[in-house]
Each structure stands twice: as structure tokens, then as C-alpha cells.
Amino acid sequence: MRAWRLIGLLNTLTGVRLSHFQALVVFALVISIAFGFLGRRRPMERVKYILWTLLLFILIGVGIGWAMYPFSH
């Protein structure tokens, strides 16, 4: 009984509903931070790299989205 409750709670906690844009931002943010930490050593360089990668991820993602828009109609 307790195990079923735990699974139910876990389900509620893990049920993630994101819009297309939110998913893009979460993905871009997490990967940018990870790449920044792996690719650069100095804190300032990391911050610059993270911001630059995040910006490119979002701009290119939105750009590709708009480029595909005419084909969806």
C-alpha cells in the first residue's frame, strides 16, 4: 500500500508538462551551462560562453521554428 502511494507521489512529481518554447529554453539552459563548465576553465570565460551558447541555441531554435512554419499549413 505504501509502495503504491510512493509510486503515485513519484508520478505526480515527475509529470512534467512544458510548452514547446519552455522545453527549448530548459534544454538550451542545461546544455549551455554544461558546455560552459566542460569547455572553459576561468569563471568569466565560462559565463561568457554560457550566455553566448544560450543565445545561439534560442535564436537558432526559434529561427528554425519560423522557417518550418509555412510547411505546417
Added chain:
Amino acid sequence: MSGEEGLPVTPAEEASPVPPSQETRREAMAFVVAAASWLVPGLGHALLKMWGRAVICFLTVGVLVWVGAGMRGNLFTSRGNDAFDSLGYLADLGTGGFYWVAKSLETNGPDVSRADGDYGTRFLATAGVFNLLAALHAYEVARGRKV
């Protein structure tokens, strides 16, 4: 400039600072670090005392797996029907121990009939590929090729 058998030797070979036995040990250690990094994301970097990178690798793979499983992404199994399923399985397996975490989180199974599930599949695959990249990075650092 020539070697013991009269063969030409480059300056870098002649002045090799690491003896062969030490090189073999370093190579073995690098493999252990890479394997640890694959099994538990961030562990390889932690063994190399790179704490920041260790925490980031663990959190990145953890968040991607949590979100991917929460969106009910498809977690591929070894019984794939085609090459894409097999590639997906390899990518998912890249998460190491988190593969089974994702499996236990997805109590309702995958649902790729909605865009959410499709995105979740990509999140899970990215977590695996990123972890493999991090393991390769830890291996290179342990070999002394990177800092």
C-alpha cells in the same frame, strides 16, 4: 639525430618525460576514470578532483533524465526493431546508472503520441550522449591531454 638502431628519432620522442610503466598505469587509470564517469555521471571528474565539473555533469544528466522521463519520452530497449532503435538504445545507455533511474521514473511507460513525449525522447538521448562526452573529457584529462 638517431635512435639505438640507427633510426631517426624526433626530439619529442628522445626527450619523453614519462617512463613506459608509468604511461601504462596512467592509461589504466584513465580507463577506470572513464568507466566511473559513464556509470555515475560526474564520478570521473570527482576522482580527478574537478568538483565543479563533477557536480555540473551529475546535475545535467540528472535534470535531462528527470525532465525526459517526466515528459514520458521513449526509453529504448535492446530489443529494437531497426537501426534507429538500436542507435537510440546506445544513446540512452550512455546515461549509465541513470538508465535504470529513468526506467523506474517512467511508471506509466512512454507516450510519444504527443509532442511532449517526443521531446522527452530527445532529452533522454541527449543526457546519454552528453554523459559519453563528459566521460571522454574525463578520460582525456586523466591521460594528461586536457586540463
